[in-house]
Amino acid sequence: MPELPEVEVVRLFLQSNIVGKNISNLEIITPKSFIGNPKLVKGQKIIFTSRLGKQLSIHLKNGSILLFHLKMTGQIIVLPALSREGRKAGRVSFGHPTKDAFGDLPNKSTRLIFTFSDNSKLFFNDQRKFGWVKLLSKIELTEVQRNLGIDILSSKFTPNYLLNQLKPTARPIKAVLLDQNKFAGIGNIYANDALFLAKIHPSFPSNKLSIKKITLLHHFLIQIMIDSIKSGGSTAKDNKYIHPDGSTGNHQFNFQVYQRQNEPCLKCKTKIKKIKIAGRGTFYCPKCQKLP
DNA sequence: CTTCTTGTTACTGA
DNA sequence: ATCAGTAACAAGAA
Numbered sequence: 001m002p003e004l005p006e007v008e009v010v011r012l013f014l015q016s017n018i019v020g021k022n023i024s025n026l027e028i029i030t031p032k033s034f035i036g037n038p039k040l041v042k043g044q045k046i047i048f049t050s051r052l053g054k055q056l057s058i059h060l061k062n063g064s065i066l067l068f069h070l071k072m073t074g075q076i077i078v079l080p081a082l083s084r085e086g087r088k089a090g091r092v093s094f095g096h097p098t099k100d101a102f103g104d105l106p107n108k109s110t111r112l113i114f115t116f117s118d119n120s121k122l123f124f125n126d127q128r129k130f131g132w133v134k135l136l137s138k139i140e141l142t143e144v145q146r147n148l149g150i151d152i153l154s155s156k157f158t159p160n161y162l163l164n165q166l167k168p169t170a171r172p173i174k175a176v177l178l179d180q181n182k183f184a185g186i187g188n189i190y191a192n193d194a195l196f197l198a199k200i201h202p203s204f205p206s207n208k209l210s211i212k213k214i215t216l217l218h219h220f221l222i223q224i225m226i227d228s229i230k231s232g233g234s235t236a237k238d239n240k241y242i243h244p245d246g247s248t249g250n251h252q253f254n255f256q257v258y259q260r261q262n263e264p265c266l267k268c269k270t271k272i273k274k275i276k277i278a279g280r281g282t283f284y285c286p287k288c289q290k291l292p
Numbered sequence: 293c294t295t296c297t298t299g300t301t302a303c304t305g306a
Numbered sequence: 307a308t309c310a311g312t313a314a315c316a317a318g319a320a
Contacts (some may be wrong), residue, residue, distance in 0.1 A: 001298070054299085072298040073317085128316040130299070171310075180300080187299075239298095279312070281297075 001239040002070040004152055004185030005228035006249065007054050010076050012229075013244045014058065015049045017078055021116040022046075023060075033111035033126060036135030040064060041114075053148055053184025057141065065141050067134045073240040074124065074131030079105060081119040109240075127240060149182040152225050157183070159211075159218040166206045166214060173209065174202035175278035177221075186221065189234055189258045192283045194220045196256040201289040202275075202282045227254065257283040 002010070022045050026038045044060040051057065056076075058066040068076065105123055106113060112124035112133060124133055136144060149165070150157045165182040166173070177183060177191040186194075195202050197220040200213055209217070228234060233249035235241050237259055242248055256266060261274035265285040275282050 003299095069299090071300075126316095127318080128298080130315065169309085175310095178299085278310090280299095 003187030006233035025115040027113040030111040071130035073127040077123040078244040170205040
């Protein structure tokens with residue numbers, strides 16, 4: 001569920017809240033969630049964060065990188081050294097379950113716990129265990145990300161790049177937009193809504209789009225990512241996305257067609273349809289997004 | 293009980 | 307070899 005905007009909102013939070021901290025401990029509750037040698041993160045200082053598509057990097061002092069992929073239900077939650085109760089009582093919460101907006105932590109979905117030297121903590125929660133954290137060298141990071149396409153917010157994502165990626169295939173445009181090897185960061189929410197904004201039918205053959213439509217699509221893809229980041233990302237139905245402080249995003253209130261099947265189109269009142277493309281739920285307005 | 297959902301990868305078949 | 311479709315993964319909701 002977390003797509004480019006959600007991962008970017010999390011990154012911005014981490015950039016201003018955990019950079020400079022030292023990792024004093026890493027507790028692995030679910031082994032499959034962590035790939036690498038956990039001993040190598042201990043004592044490491046966090047230098048900066050970065051993001052490519054849906055992947056979030058935390059760069060450590062020794063040059064290695066903690067790479068996060070939240071997949072569908074991953075969460076990153078940062079708790080200050082003192083819990084709310086702890087602050088009230090003047091006690092340190094260390095060693096005890098910590099209560100907050102999201103309930104007790106660690107909880108059933110907690111897979112990893114990073115503890116910092118100031119006793120604040122970072123929890124990696126992931127209900128379905130599809131997400132992961134990898135400890136990588138710079139070379140390994142390059143290798144892992146070698147096949148990822150251009151990030152939508154990169155200056156290299158130009159109308160011409162979009163055109164070149166759409167040209168070689170007649171697959172439905174929506175399926176092509178979801179291909180992370182072509183474009184890093186687009187997921188189901190923003191693929192559906194960007195196509196609506198550009199008035200393109202999700203089944204339209206990728207290689208048959210006009211230059212005009214491609215230019216429009218390029219504009220709206222960037223626009224929707226920026227708008228969503230400003231709104232704190234999308235906390236949707238059945239979506240586990242929250243900010244690291246436990247608050248929710250607000251872009252779900254701006255959904256155009258995503259998860260709005262049978263509701264009226266915001267532009268023409270026509271009932272939004274739901275179909276399946278490449279095995280994924282696909283939402284569109286049959287009047288605003290016509291096939292030729 | 294079964295079916296559906298999601299992002300990504302591995303696999304399968306054309 | 308290349309491309310496209312789908313099972314698999316996990317857990318919970320409907």
